[in-house]
Amino acid sequence: YLWFHAVRISVVIIKLSLLVEGEYFMGTDVSSHDVWASGASYEPYVGRWSRLVAREFIHWLDLPEDKRWLDVGCGTGALSQTILNLANPQKVKGIDRSEGFAGFAHRQTNHPKAEFEVGDAQALPVESETYDAAVSGLVLNFVPQPDQMIAEMRRAVCKAGTVALYVWDYAGKMQFMRHFWNAAAALDPAGQDFDEGRRFPLCNPDALTKLLQDAELTEIQARPIDISTDFKDFDDYWTPFLGGQGSAPGYLMSLSEERRAQLRERIFNSLPFASDGSIPLVARAWAIRGVK
Secondary structure (H helix, E strand, O other), X not given: OHHHHHHHHHHHHHHHHHHHHOOOOOOOOOOOOOOOOOHHHHHHHHHHHHHHHHHHHHHHHOOOOOOEEEEEOOOOOHHHHHHHHHOOOOEEEEEEOOHHHHHHHHHHHOOOOEEEEEOEOOEOOOOOOOEEEEEEEOOHHHOOOHHHHHXXXXXXXXXXXXXXXXXXXXXXXXXXXXXXXXXXXXXXXXXXXXXXXXXXXXXXXXXXXHHHHHOOOEEEEEXXXXXXXXXXXXXXXXXXXXXXXXXXXXXHHHOOHHHHHHHHHHHHHHOOOOOOOOEEEEEEEEEEEEEO
């Protein structure tokens, strides 16, 4: 009984502290908050897997070379860098609301065809009809008004331009997060408030399709992108959660050391270890595209 209430108090404390810092989860559940500011912490947690999705995403779009690309919510630059590596663009512009992420993307990319700027996905600091493609990776569900973000992406592209994005399948086949949240919920029902699978019902093909239809985009296509997220050992799986970047890490770091150790043990016992100690998992993203 005391443990249950102690965890509930810790959840409230971390939410209040994040509000004071001025950072927030830009999601549909206004009671949920988080911080996305450090590229160095984001990379081992999600960034390394986002890059694998980005490759499949760009291959799927299969746009001609020498096009102008806008990367909305560019984060650490994973998608922008993939565009530069695979699509031979005329230019790539990345926009992110986090100064820390935009700066990290600039330093990591360091390419003459790329530029990065701080800005709001719901009010993009770009001229109308100046890009051939507006894309976004793992951002839409964090924006307070997803429809406004899609409208801004549509505004930014020229006639017959492409609007496309991808989000994690949080409630389904995002396995490394599902193992975390399933274990957390078993120990602490209050922890479910942080679970992206519950907070982001937008992250499924039907909801995404409707969003693009409402924005009057045409030729809409949606598909899953499955990638292997193979962890070399448990430390490789667990350590990124200690970085504090994201919902699960934020929740984890709100716990006492004792409760954190209990959650660690429960997750350890739930994971499908291979004979060599590695942990083979799968992560699914839902990708969608449309034409202006």
